[in-house]
Structures are given as structure tokens and as C-alpha cells.
Amino acid sequence: MMQTELDLFNPASPAEPQWIGKQAVVLPGFALAWVDVLLPELRQIIARAPFRHMLTPGGLNMAVGLTNCGALGWISDRRGYRYSPVDPLSQQPWPALPPAFIELAALAASAAGFADFRPDACLINCYKPGNRLSLHQDRDERDYSQPIVSVSLGLPAVFQFGGHARNESTRRIGLRHGDVMVWGGEDRLRFHGVLPLKPGSHPLLSGRRINLTLRKAG
Template identity: 75%
Template structure:
């Protein structure tokens, strides 16, 4: 686990929580043991609900390709951002959340002080070199009392974790394959994003980074 701003962390030991806020933690390599089970499950999900570049409400095509699994899936189009139980490409329900992801999310949330946590939505983002995600808040869920669990796979990335205003200075945190970030409580609506992905080749995922963001979106 690389660290860009050591003064922000309470510990730098591998496999232990690195606190980046009062209710926000990076869990280095927390998902690594599940990767061999997780990747085949992801391949099945993406076969059923292929990655796609959605359109923003302003009419721009998103650079990051995405899909979903779970009872609800996050979508964007000219009508806005929202969750839907059906994949708009197939008009079929999104693939089910794999048990390995449900268990991983619950354990990660507990390690960061949020238990119990049972997500009903997982947004799958696929980055290639040059892709970025601008600072934003996750505000499309109904209940902000639940945390967000974010799993990084593939190429390393620089995660930006800001404040409650877009103009607040954002921390830069290096994330590697298998790292998990959890934030909730008073940090739940903090702005966050990803800097442009640098070129590279991951031994399992090639020239890409996959991010799995697990949330409780429904009632």
C-alpha cells in the first residue's frame, strides 16, 4: 500500500485500517484473498450486463465504462442519475450480487466500524489509462446512514477524498489491487474522485482498473 500523505494516517501497517477521516478508512489488500473467487463472478456479471458508456444528463458520454449487479443498478441518461431494478439495455433485472461480494462488503464495513451492512447495489466501473472520475458526492441513495464500500482491482489509482464542499482540498491516496475504502457517518457525503489512470499492465487485469462500489440504495 503506497501512501502519498503519511501525516493524514494514524497507522501505515499493511492489512490494518488507515484512517483518512473520522469515519473513513483504507483497508490495504483487504480483498486480495477473494480475488480468485471474485474475478470469475465478475466475468459472469459482465456477460449478462455488459459494460457500457452512459450519457450524463448534460448529454456527454462518460469516459469510464460501467455496469451493475444487485437488486438496484445506478444509471445515467438525459433524465438524470438514479437507481433502477432493470438494466436499460436488456430490460431484465441486473445480475444478482455474488455471495463473495456481499460477505466482503459486510466484513469491510465492520472493520471500519459500520455493522451490520448489507448492500443491495454494486456499481462496476472499468477504467483504462487516461480515464478519471471528477470530484462528486454519492447522493442518489435513499438513506445516508449506510456506508459506502469501494473495492479496487487491477492497475493502481490515486483516490481523491475531499470535504463537504467541492472546493475543499482533497487528500490523494494511492490504491492498489485488493485495497478497500470504506466511508460513512459524518464522512458519508464527502466529495471524492479518481485522478487520471496512469498507463500500466496488471498481471491479472491487463491495462485496466476495475472499481466495485457497494451501497445500500433502496429502502
């Protein structure tokens, strides 16, 4: 499968939006000004709903740790993939979606051409060196007209952005701390994933990458 690469790790790369589809864009450094607000909120969320390795429908534990905030949280077990208003560990509602998360997502979506986006769910993934996310589509939401906003924090990662079939070619996109990706419209159901995270140390998040994926799920 042939792949093309967009190098956002290169300091010489422009800071302007990098369009990777007709309705898909990388916004380099878009979240940097928000980090001092995002991280304390993130710590509170994790204290109430810790990262966990959920079971796949096939009975395997996911390598990437995850948790959620918002009215709905994405979960997986032997019954399948779905959204739930309740954390299966605590049997309590997920922590509320912080206003800063909502505002950042709305501004990023607007910059990508999606006005009036208001997420009700945020899937939070924690990657450690070696962790990867295989190619998949986000199909568990009710309204595919709403975009996905993805915020990268911590260690750099290589994101794969493919086509509407799993065997179509993919682009490899370098994502750094503070970068935001938005995709929707005709690009909403493209296959995407993350290549194995390389070892490293980030001054704020040590040897981890945290990804906030904000969606309109309900």
C-alpha cells in the same frame, strides 16, 4: 486548492488500516484473499450486463465504462442520475449480487465500525489509462446512514477524498489491487473522485482498473 497525499503505493507503508477521516478508512490488501472468487463472478456479471458508457444529463458520454449487479443498478441519462431495477440495455433485471460480494462488503464495513451492512447494489466501473472520475458526492441512495464500500482491482489509482464542499482541499490516496475503502457516518457525503489512470499492465486485469462500489441503495 491545497492537497495532501497518503502514499499507499510505497511498500514500506504499514498494512494496518489507514484512517482518512473519523469514519473513513483504507484497508490495504483487504480483498486480496477474495480475488480468486471475485473475478469469476465479475466475468459472469459482465457477460450478462456488459460495460457501457452512459450518457450524462448534459448529453456527454461517460469515459469510464460501467455496469451493475444487485437489486438496483445506478444509471445515468438525460433524465438524470438514479437507481433502476432494470438494465436499460437489456430491459432485464441486473445480475444478482454474488454472495461473495455481500460477505466481503459486510466484513470490510464491520472493520470500519459499521455493523450489519448488507448492500443491495454494486456499481462496477472499468477504468482505462487516461480515464478519471471528477469530484462528486454519492447522493442517489435513500439512507445516508449506510456506508459505501469500494474495492480496487487491477491497475493502481489515485483516489481523491475531499470535504463536504467541492472547493475544499482533497487528500490524494494511492489505491492498489486488493485495497478496500469504507466511508460513512459524518464522512458519507464527502466529495471524492479518481485522478487520470496511468498506463500499466496488471497480471490479472491487463491495462484496466476495476472498481466495485457496494452500497445500500434501496
